[in-house]
Amino acid sequence: MLYIKKYFTEGLIQMAILLSLCGVRVDVGLEPYLPSSWHERILGPSLALTQTQFHNLRNSLEDGYGLHPKSVDLDSFFTARRLLGWVHSLNRLQSFLLCNNAHFLSLGLLGSLRQPEQTMLPLAPSADLDDPSSAFSNSNVNTLHSPPDHTDLLAEDFSMGLNAEDNLSAFNMNLLMPDLVDTVESSPCVHCVPHPEHLAGFDVNCHSCDITPSSFATSLEGNDMTQEFQTSPSSLFLVDKEEDFEDEDDHPLDDLLDDVAMLDDIRLLDLALDEGFSPEMAARLEEEGYLDHEGAQQKTDDHSVSDSSSSCLSAVGSPFSRDRDYDAEEGLVGSDMEVEIMDRKLFNDFSWQEDIDHDHTYNQPWFSTDAFSRDEWHAQALKIPFSNELIVNLPVEDFNDLLTNFQLNEDQLTLIRDIRRRGKNKIAAQNCRKRKLDVLQGLEDEVSCLRRHRLWLLQEKQEARKKLQEMKRQLDVLYQEVFSRLRDENGRPLDTTEYLLQVGSSGNITVASHQQDALLPMRGQKNSKKQRGKKK
């Protein structure tokens, strides 16, 4: 039932995402199934401003300073920001979905290469997997589904949205993110081997796969796939049955096989040298006082029974892959898978995040796993039975229950609290910096807008000055015309050096002498009181 519920919930999430892409806010009752932190990312506004900043900004904008266009319609401004936040949220979400469906990406590759002539979606000329948004926007929405056993549909759908080259990139990503390829139920040591069921029914190739030794090394180091590869090496590669290679010796597959063999040797050599703890890891633990030589040796001995998993630690680097071999009397777990299972039991609602954490492609803060490295060392040294992700992301109540329900010594409790505090603060710092950048960007926008407004005002001033000059000119013409028509008592024109027209405060116009009082009342004059003359 829980299984069905999970995928039904995912379907609802996908529907909400699609509707959100259309700008429709829907309430499908997803909130109870989403971690609180994702309510804002997926379903709610994603304002970059803090509540305080929001109010401060709002107050400042409403404080009579109305030049900025954003202040004219603040709601529109924040609505725009909210929508932008949605877009950002979708970017993050699509990364998550891309990771969550990495194996389906590869299946999409299989499907599209089976039908290379298949028409691409008009709006999806190409997908750049370096840009998650591209892959997201180009992929058919059905690829959002993650339930298993939909491989045919998914492959067919996704092949419509990705061309062959992109799918090859997807396949490369598949190799680079081995933890994403297979489900938790499968062995942690065969992650980068496509599941046989997923391969069934597909005629595919990989002749142009850009598989570099380093990328493959990542896959191999993170997973003990020797056995799997030896038994079915072809399962790793997708051979094009439709294309013949001119020279068998130059068959790319041979090169890849050589690379794999060489890298496998390197991996085995590393395992032999490392014996569980790598020298670097042991040195760091010793340096930080968590391990002495005896401890390191003890740890080494412990790892001798699970050397492959210890190799996974350095390569995969996932908090969920923390290698542990705990003593039975301590009542703790004894393998990565058991840690994962425990984490799932403890934090079932957060199981989806594991797919994010296994993403090694996107260097986004929310998906970064490198950050936990130092605490990972410490946690491993003190044999903390949970992943750091769990420690950091558990709700407060659950976290407190976790601390009380497990027998943990003082050092462990202190470390767990520190891990949680640092993890929370790290996320807070990331958000804070993002907000700061957003605010900075907003200020830059405001500056550019104010500059444009200043330019507009200068132009207005220039035009007003021209209009004023023109009015002065017209007034002068009018003055001369009026003055030329005036006559004195003898019928002679007035001398401009002796008389002038004077406009009173009430609009009365009089003829005044430069040296005497006004002589003649003009039109509009309503009283006989003489106006005092003015000298020029």
Next chain:
DNA sequence: AGTGGATGTCATTTC
């Protein structure tokens, strides 16, 4: 070697 950006961490403030 110097520099700037990115990031983690701690101390402190703010909510």
Next chain:
DNA sequence: ACGAAATGACATCCA
């Protein structure tokens, strides 16, 4: 008053 979030300051890493 307390805990979580926010933020400034500093250290470190890396290109």
